[in-house]
Amino acid sequence: EPEVTQTPSHQVTQMGQEVILRCVPISNHLYFYWYRQILGQKVEFLVSFYNNEISEKSEIFDDQFSVERPDGSNFTLKIRSTKLEDSAMYFCASRAVRGINSPLHFGNGTRLTVT
Amino acid sequence: DQQVKQNSPSLSVQEGRISILNCDYTNSMFDYFLWYKKYPAEGPTFLISISSIKDKNEDGRFTVFLNKSAKHLSLHIVPSQPGDSAVYFCAANISNQFYFGTGTSLTVIP
Numbered sequence: 763e764p765e766v767t768q769t770p771s772h773q774v775t776q777m778g779q780e781v782i783l784r785c786v787p788i789s790n791h792l793y794f795y796w797y798r799q800i801l802g803q804k805v806e807f808l809v810s811f812y813n814n815e816i817s818e819k820s821e822i823f824d825d826q827f828s829v830e831r832p833d834g835s836n837f838t839l840k841i842r843s844t845k846l847e848d849s850a851m852y853f854c855a856s857r858a859v860r861g862i863n864s865p866l867h868f869g870n871g872t873r874l875t876v877t
Numbered sequence: 878d879q880q881v882k883q884n885s886p887s888l889s890v891q892e893g894r895i896s897i898l899n900c901d902y903t904n905s906m907f908d909y910f911l912w913y914k915k916y917p918a919e920g921p922t923f924l925i926s927i928s929s930i931k932d933k934n935e936d937g938r939f940t941v942f943l944n945k946s947a948k949h950l951s952l953h954i955v956p957s958q959p960g961d962s963a964v965y966f967c968a969a970n971i972s973n974q975f976y977f978g979t980g981t982s983l984t985v986i987p
Contacts, residue, residue, distance in 0.1 A: 766920070768920075793973065795975075797977075803979070804977055804978065804979040804980070805921070805966060805977040805980075806977075807974060807975065807976070810973055810974070812973070817973055818972075818973060818974060853920050853921070855920075860973055861909075862908060862909040862926075862928045862929075862970075863909070863926065863928065865911050865923040865926055866911075866923070866968075866975055867923060868913075868920035868921045868922070868923075869920050870918070870919050870920045871919075871920050
């Protein structure tokens with residue numbers, strides 16, 4: 763069964779450094795998402811992406827964050843200058859189409875630790 | 878802004894019995910509801926969903942019930958198995974956004 767893959771599985775970085783989290787969505791999917799889950803908290807929406815542009819973003823997704831689909835298969839999340847509070851699990855997800863009966867499919871996440 | 882709530886952080890059930898996980902929501906415009914299962918160190922895995930025009934959807938041991946008037950969603954697992962032990966998230970969809978509950982940790986005791 764096709765799956766969403768994320769790399770790396772764990773990233774440790776120093777505060778103020780830039781990180782890029784990578785995702786390969788399911789190949790025939792059209793909608794792409796990033797979510798994060800801070801330890802012990804709920805899964806939070808960051809951004810959705812369709813047709814090579816951001817379609818929606820949350821308040822969390824400020825100017826420090828950006829997304830890109832550089833080559834038609836990868837979908838990346840960049841955090842320009844990491845803060846301690848960016849430490850979380852980051853999940854990439856994709857969806858085939860918009861509408862009902864089209865669930866999100868998640869990757870296994872990247873655990874980001876900012877020290 | 879907690880549009881989807883799971884008020885029980887944990888649940889323990891004996892193997893073979895029924896597990897009932899509950900979820901409440903506030904936005905009556907949600908039109909699609911989902912349950913996800915999550916093991917440690919893995920991403921959420923889609924389990925079952927229901928459209929807002931239905932009140933029940935069944936897939937093997939898993940049944941999702943939707944009560945729109947109460948804005949309440951539940952997941953029934955019967956019979957429960959030890960391998961069902963995981964964190965279960967409910968989610969609700971409107972437009973292109975999904976809102977997740979905080980999760981219920983289910984432990985099925987052999």
